[in-house]
Amino acid sequence: MTEPAAAQATATIPQLTHLPADTDIDTLMTVLRRDGAVIVDAVLDTATIAALRAEVDPYIAATPPGSDDFTGRQTTRTGALVARSPATRALVMHPLIRAAADALLLPFCERWQLHLTQLIRIRPGQPAQYIHRDRWAWGTHLGHLEPQLNTIWAVTDFTRANGATQVVPGSLDWPDARRPEPHEIGYAEMRAGSVLVYSGGVFHGGGANSSDDDRIGLNLTYTLGWLRQEENQYLACPPDVARTLPADLQAVIGYAMGSYALGYYTPPLPPGQGPEIVSPKYALDGADGTMSMGDTGLLASITAAVERA
Numbered sequence: 424m425t426e427p428a429a430a431q432a433t434a435t436i437p438q439l440t441h442l443p444a445d446t447d448i449d450t451l452m453t454v455l456r457r458d459g460a461v462i463v464d465a466v467l468d469t470a471t472i473a474a475l476r477a478e479v480d481p482y483i484a485a486t487p488p489g490s491d492d493f494t495g496r497q498t499t500r501t502g503a504l505v506a507r508s509p510a511t512r513a514l515v516m517h518p519l520i521r522a523a524a525d526a527l528l529l530p531f532c533e534r535w536q537l538h539l540t541q542l543i544r545i546r547p548g549q550p551a552q553y554i555h556r557d558r559w560a561w562g563t564h565l566g567h568l569e570p571q572l573n574t575i576w577a578v579t580d581f582t583r584a585n586g587a588t589q590v591v592p593g594s595l596d597w598p599d600a601r602r603p604e605p606h607e608i609g610y611a612e613m614r615a616g617s618v619l620v621y622s623g624g625v626f627h628g629g630g631a632n633s634s635d636d637d638r639i640g641l642n643l644t645y646t647l648g649w650l651r652q653e654e655n656q657y658l659a660c661p662p663d664v665a666r667t668l669p670a671d672l673q674a675v676i677g678y679a680m681g682s683y684a685l686g687y688y689t690p691p692l693p694p695g696q697g698p699e700i701v702s703p704k705y706a707l708d709g710a711d712g713t714m715s716m717g718d719t720g721l722l723a724s725i726t727a728a729v730e731r732a
């Protein structure tokens with residue numbers, strides 16, 4: 424018997440791989456490297472999501488929609504979440520995501536860093552977003568190295584109807600100019616508390632929301648320590664706020680050297696009243712005013728890499 428056209432179309436939609444919350448990192452990386460994206464189910468419980476929403480909902484409610492088609496005229500994007508939302512901080516530092524960032528990004532840098540924090544609320548009536556690669560934030564200058572690890576935490580359920588992220592599994596090695604056919608596009612359908620993990624190279628975009636409800640995702644992304652961050656963390660989380668954070672989070676948002684010589688500063692004080700050439704960490708604790716571009720471990724790491732090359 425011939426299947427109706429609608430059933431055939433459904434059958435050919437690519438499916439994203441779902442892994443359990445206790446997945447090991449090797450399994451996650453195998454799928455991520457193959458498909459460019461993977462969903463880890465049920466990582467957060469309802470109490471954690473409720474605590475997050477209590478912090479961020481007032482900011483989301485006050486955020487106006489985008490003013491162009493890419494950001495979405497029926498989509499709101501709310502940032503500065505490290506500063507605004509303590510519950511977000513635990514997700515930025517989630518052990519599974521940090522392990523994935525180590526595996527994906529450390530081959531190309533001495534340190535990785537936070538790239539952006541953004542609550543993306545896709546509202547009813549929002550059409551599907553242009554399918555793109557997030558690595559195009561840096562244009563097409565980066566060749567084939569992997570610059571970015573991305574997550575979207577499902578704050579609400581993600582369904583095909585309410586705007587689940589469109590993802591093209593297996594598109595990592597596509598030329599930039601290739602456009603996906605409808606049958607090549609999958610949908611990151613997942614329950615609230617799950618997380619879509621995807622690379623900077625996979626083709627994807629926000630989905631169309633044909634439902635009556637908002638779809639809310641918490642986009643937390645990471646990049647190589649030597650690249651410009653998409654959300655300027657020094658303005659979004661200035662020293663007075665960053666000073667109150669744990670040291671490992673301070674370093675991840677950027678208050679650390681990106682490599683031996685990347686990111687130092689000199690406090691612009693009168694002659695003799697402050698140090699010269701110190702790590703940005705000095706702006707938080709003033710602890711080590713010794714003139715140094717970075718720590719000797721970073722210098723040794725670069726020297727060893729140069730000698731191997």
Ligand SMILES: O=C(O)CCC(=O)C(=O)O
Nearest residue numbers: 543587588627628629630
């Ligand atoms: O919200 C989503 O599902 C994806 C959004 C996205 O890819 C973007 O805004 O760059």
